[in-house]
Amino acid sequence: MTADIIDGKAFAAKVRGQVGEHVAKLKAEHGITPGLAVVLVGEDPASQVYVRSKGKMTVEVGMTSVERKLPADTSEEALLAVVNELNQAPEIHGILVQLPLPEHIDAELVINAIDPAKDVDGFHISNVGLLGTGQKSMVPCTPLGCLMMLRDYHGSLSGMDAVVLGRSNIVGKPMAQLLLGDSCTVTIAHSRTKNLPEVVRRADIVVAAVGRPCMVPGDWIKPGATVIDVGINRVEKPEGGTRLVGDVDFDSCAEVAGAITPVPGGVGPMTIACLLANTLTACCRANGLPEPEGLTA
Ligand code: GUN
Numbered sequence: 646m647t648a649d650i651i652d653g654k655a656f657a658a659k660v661r662g663q664v665g666e667h668v669a670k671l672k673a674e675h676g677i678t679p680g681l682a683v684v685l686v687g688e689d690p691a692s693q694v695y696v697r698s699k700g701k702m703t704v705e706v707g708m709t710s711v712e713r714k715l716p717a718d719t720s721e722e723a724l725l726a727v728v729n730e731l732n733q734a735p736e737i738h739g740i741l742v743q744l745p746l747p748e749h750i751d752a753e754l755v756i757n758a759i760d761p762a763k764d765v766d767g768f769h770i771s772n773v774g775l776l777g778t779g780q781k782s783m784v785p786c787t788p789l790g791c792l793m794m795l796r797d798y799h800g801s802l803s804g805m806d807a808v809v810l811g812r813s814n815i816v817g818k819p820m821a822q823l824l825l826g827d828s829c830t831v832t833i834a835h836s837r838t839k840n841l842p843e844v845v846r847r848a849d850i851v852v853a854a855v856g857r858p859c860m861v862p863g864d865w866i867k868p869g870a871t872v873i874d875v876g877i878n879r880v881e882k883p884e885g886g887t888r889l890v891g892d893v894d895f896d897s898c899a900e901v902a903g904a905i906t907p908v909p910g911g912v913g914p915m916t917i918a919c920l921l922a923n924t925l926t927a928c929c930r931a932n933g934l935p936e937p938e939g940l941t942a
Pocket residue numbers: 695741742743744745766786
């Protein structure tokens with residue numbers, strides 16, 4: 646069997662199109678423009694690339710983009726003051742503080758200082774608790790993107806066996822909560838899991854988010870299963886130079902799986918699309934307007 650390829654790049658473009666249409670309607674009917682603020686501390690090159698890309702796509706869907714770039718030696722107190730100012734700003738509906746933060750800053754303290762209603766990353770402890778208890782929350786962007794792709798491919802996920810590889814707060818744990826919310830039977834596997842190949846072989850849905858290049862071989866995959874690869878790992882090519890690979894071995898998994906996301910072009914593009922969707926959702930909630938359909942958990 647050769648797996649269907651789930652094209653995250655195309656799906657993300659569709660999601661951004663839907664967000665853009667909704668934004669145009671908000672402007673025309675209510676005179677409201679959603680605003681997203683991204684805060685970047687320091688000059689981490691990867692973070693600069695992400696932030697630039699976020700800003701560009703925010704403007705493309707018709708939202709206001711605010712970038713607050715602060716020097717690497719910014720004090721925790723000064724950063725908290727910026728977060729507080731953005732919390733108070735009525736034209737800002739979403740706030741994202743780019744991670745990682747410099748070591749002298751307590752990232753948890755800063756994240757938990759964001760107004761939970763504006764926490765478009767879904768990292769605030771209130772949003773984590775709301776998601777865990779099945780209440781309306783802001784949902785982390787990468788797992789939300791994975792869920793959207795799974796729902797689009799399968800329709801209902803009810804009763805499916807799902808294995809999430811990785812237990813991070815950003816992907817693994819919220820992903821498991823979302824799959825549980827869609828009535829999957831969920832296993833979270835990690836580096837200490839016994840008989841990992843057997844555990845993964847039970848899964849109708851595998852979400853790999855461990856950050857280890859090509860860790861999952863095709864013979865761990867149940868024939869016909871859907872494989873969502875969250876990994877983005879840069880590896881050396883034998884002939885020189887580098888390339889991006891996921892956490893699953895694409896070629897051998899694609900022989901066995903029913904559907905699989907490629908790297909690049911799978912989950913990656915969905916993350917920013919979901920950030921825009923979350924900003925739109927936050928804006929609608931802030932204004933007491935109906936939430937966009939199909940763009941939330
Ligand atoms: N750094 C890398 N990815 C992310 C993300 O999704 N959110 C934030 N805040 N920082 C990041």
